[in-house]
Amino acid sequence: MFFLYHAASAPTGNVIARALGMPHGEVPPTVQEDFLIRWGAQQRLVRAPRVVLNRADAIANAADKLQSLKMLEYEDIPVPPFSEELDLIEAPFLGRNRHHSRGTDIVLYMQHADTELFGEKDFYTQYVPTLHEYRVHVVRDKVIRVSQKLYDHTHDPIGARHSWIRNHENGWVFRSPTHPLSHYWQNTAIEAVHALGLDFGAVDLIVDEEGRALVLEVNTAPACSPRTARAYCEAFVMVAAPHGIALTLDAAILDELAVRDE
Numbered sequence: 001m002f003f004l005y006h007a008a009s010a011p012t013g014n015v016i017a018r019a020l021g022m023p024h025g026e027v028p029p030t031v032q033e034d035f036l037i038r039w040g041a042q043q044r045l046v047r048a049p050r051v052v053l054n055r056a057d058a059i060a061n062a063a064d065k066l067q068s069l070k071m072l073e074y075e076d077i078p079v080p081p082f083s084e085e086l087d088l089i090e091a092p093f094l095g096r097n098r099h100h101s102r103g104t105d106i107v108l109y110m111q112h113a114d115t116e117l118f119g120e121k122d123f124y125t126q127y128v129p130t131l132h133e134y135r136v137h138v139v140r141d142k143v144i145r146v147s148q149k150l151y152d153h154t155h156d157p158i159g160a161r162h163s164w165i166r167n168h169e170n171g172w173v174f175r176s177p178t179h180p181l182s183h184y185w186q187n188t189a190i191e192a193v194h195a196l197g198l199d200f201g202a203v204d205l206i207v208d209e210e211g212r213a214l215v216l217e218v219n220t221a222p223a224c225s226p227r228t229a230r231a232y233c234e235a236f237v238m239v240a241a242p243h244g245i246a247l248t249l250d251a252a253i254l255d256e257l258a259v260r261d262e
Contacts, residue, residue, distance in 0.1 A: 040221025095121030
């Protein structure tokens with residue numbers, strides 16, 4: 001067995017792997033493994049594992065944010081309106097890169113002429129007024145944890161709570177939900193993971209002002225708090241067991257994670 005991650009996902013992947021007692025690293029194993037977990041890692045393997053959680057091609061599709069939206073839309077998963085053509089999107093809209101993390105690529109355009117000031121992006125999504133935003137952690141057919149994106153009042157930027165861009169830099173963090181996520185919306189998150197060919201993932205989902213759930217993206221190597229990491233570990237233990245792989249959990253190791261309790 002082996003737990004494979006890449007450099008960017010190592011801070012979380014390393015801790016989860018050690019908590020499960022799995023050999024791990026950024027360099028793929030050279031022998032055939034019975035059981036492999038890919039934590040956002042797309043590195044090629046010399047020999048295909050017998051059982052793998054999250055194939056490399058599925059991770060690649062999820063990492064390409066434009067491709068993932070196309071795949072989700074094709075499978076009738078509700079997503080915000082998007083386009084590669086400026087003329088086909090209404091203002092206000094958000095400019096995005098195909099590959100990004102933590103929302104650092106987002107540019108808000110209030111009108112099409114703003115592209116002359118801020119430049120163009122790989123693709124654009126319609127701005128959707130949002131009531132609530134969630135991160136839904138899914139393993140196989142089960143939601144293992146739900147967090148809600150909320151404004152951190154200890155953050156400094158004035159007015160960031162009303163920002164159109166809800167990312168970490170503007171003081172928005174994931175916490176325990178103040179508004180529950182319905183079973184229907186949870187099923188939407190499960191279907192999004194399946195649509196991308198993934199075994200697990202963290203689905204970013206918003207609820208608009210009309211009460212509709214829209215999927216923004218699926219993250220295959222989310223930063224985790226100890227509680228969320230434990231939920232993943234417990235799910236991985238359950239998935240591995242039918243394949244004769246006995247994983248044990250040392251939950252104390254998870255306290256090393258930098259993301260604090262959600």
